Amino acid sequence: MNNILIVDDTPQNLHLLVDLLTKYDYKVRPVPNGKLALSAAEINPPDLILLDVMMPDLNGYEVCKQLKTNPKTKDIPIIFISAGNEAVDKVKAFAIGGADYISKPFQIHEVLMRIKNQLVVKSLQKQLKAKNEQLRKTIIQLKESQKQEFESQQNLALAKITSGISQQINTPVAEINHTLDEIRQFGKATLQNIPFFLAQMSPQQQKYFTTLLKQAQDNQINPLLSDLARQELKNLIVAKLAKFKIKETAKIADVLIEMGFNEEIEDFLPLFASENYWEILDNASLIINLDKNVNNINDSTLKISKLISAFEDYAYHSYSKTPKRLANLENILEKALSSIAYVPPGVQIIKRYSPVSTINCYPKALQKAYFHLLQNAIEAIGTHGILTINLYQKQNHLMVDLIDTGASISQDLLDKLCDPFFTTKSAEGKAGLGLAIAKQIIEQHDGSIAVQLLSGKMTLPGNTKFTISLPM
Known part of the structure; x- marks a missing residue:
């Protein structure tokens, strides 16, 4: 339940707003003057403040200035309520940090919509701040791990990763900031008209x-x-x-x-x-645009979450503090396969496992590597096709072939498949770190990954073949 502080020296206005907002499930705290407002906001910061401008002793503008200089209350959105309707009044309100401005006598629907708009903006800003903080901590974690374990060549890779993260994160963050600006403009420029045209219909x-x-x-x-x-x-x-x-x-x-x-x-x-059809259509369009903007922010936030998750994964597997141990590679493959959330019913998986020796490895890390490789193959296949998994021993190496019938890619893209942030599925919000993580883990085991486009002359069906080689 959102907490709203109402500041007005007129008892009738206080009672009206308290009754209205309580009816719509807001928690309301009324105060009759500016000094009490500062004290109430300091003790228990509200989610939003409705602030009268003209009050004795301490007017609304001065209250707003003091709230914005207090670290504890500076981020609280403030909606001014005033009988003044001059442009200079509104300019002053926004200049000192006001989020919105309502002229008296106010319309009930206008007040409700403006409050809802500001609470939505605050919630989205809070989510963005949390995601940025999570990303900051993840980057620190990665830098610490790289500092401990990576040699000069791996430090060069870190620079590439950091650059990639910056490029990947800038797009959704810019989208969020742009959309927030649109939401703010929507609230200031159009919401004040809605109560009036509703009454005219x-x-x-x-x-x-x-x-x-x-x-x-x-x-x-x-x-x-x-x-x-x-x-x-x-x-x-x-x-x-x-x-x-x-x-x-x-x-x-x-x-x-x-x-x-x-x-x-x-x-x-x-x-x-x-x-008056145009006014009706125009206002409907503006409201739908607000809904689309909120969805855009949700989509961008989701992209950031996926990127952070993939980045954390990459950072986690950049080193291991646990000792290696002997493990069965067939069991590791099966665990990786079973951890894939969804395999389309039309995808057939053919397993050809030869008896092989155990391998000295980090089992959980290898499972993660094969998970990303298997998931990539299944996603490439789509709804119908065949994935063939070959496990065999070749001299002193354990080999795994993953052959899929997914759509072929061009030869020039083949060498980029395991590069950090390279993806052919950017429209689906993919971060492009899965195969990079797999390659990193395999190389930590002194192994290698090779990718080959098949000519179609092999006895097994397939278009793309990944071969993973690990020394015994």
């Missing part, structure tokens, strides 16, 4: 508005439409609108496509024929 228009929002949220948003596909869809929508003699067809079509609609818009044709 007829019951039928309100029904259209609600349905428009619901269907847009359920739509499969497709931002990857090609220019040609987008133009074809736009032409279909424009033709359908023109058939009903609706104006500004191209403009409406652009907004509907951005909201994820296809040409099935019959339910909304009466809406577009009404007088």
Whole structure:
């Protein structure tokens, strides 16, 4: 339950806001002046502050300045409430650290939406801060491990890894920051209009508005439409609108496509024929855009999480403090295979295990290496295909062949497969560290990984062959 501190010297306003926010499951603390507000925020920092500007002794601007200089309260979002509606008042409020500004007399829906908007932004900023701190600790861990174990050649690899991490992390972080800016602009520029246009709508228009929002949220948003596909869809929508003699067809079509609609818009044709249809469509689009922005942040945060997880994995396997021991390589392979979360039903796995000697190794590390290699092969195959696993002894080495029928890759990409951050699945949020981790572990065992594109003349089906060699 979010904790909100309300500061207003007018008892009627305090009672109104307390009753309203309590009804919507907010925990509310009302105080009648600025000095009590500073004390209350210091003792128990709230999630958000609603702050009246004009108060005796200590006005809202001064309260805000003091809150922003206190490390304990500086990150609390503050929404000013004031009877002043001049631009200079709003500029001053934002200049000293205010998050938003509501003019009196305020509308109930406006207050609720602005509060929700600021709480969403604060929550997302908190998540981003936590992820960045986790990443910072992981980088420190990696640097410490490299300092203890890596020689000059491995230190060179660390520089490459750190550079790769920086490049990989910058994209989702930039996306998050950009989206947060859009959310803030949305709250300041548009939310104040929503209560007014809601009151102007007829019951039928309100029904259209609600349905428009619901269907847009359920739509499969497709931002990857090609220019040609987008133009074809736009032409279909424009033709359908023109058939009903609706104006500004191209403009409406652009907004509907951005909201994820296809040409099935019959339910909304009466809406577009009404007088204030554009205001209704525009506000619906803005709300959907906020929802999309939040999803963008969630996606970017997930990418950071995956990257941190892969980076931690890489750091963990850069050295081992446990001694080697004798282990059965067949058992290690089976454990690695069983730890893969999902193997499509259409993927057939053929095992050809020859009796081999035990190997002196780090069993858990080798299991992790084979896990990444097996998972890569299964992902390359897709929903249908064959993975062949050969285990055999060749002179004084234990050999494992992984042959998959997945799509072939070009020869120029073959040598990059085990490079840190190289991936052919970037669109799926893959960090590109799995094969790099596998290679690192195998090389720690003085082994090697070779990749070969098959010609199709072999007795076993397959397009790509990984051969892992470990000395006995």
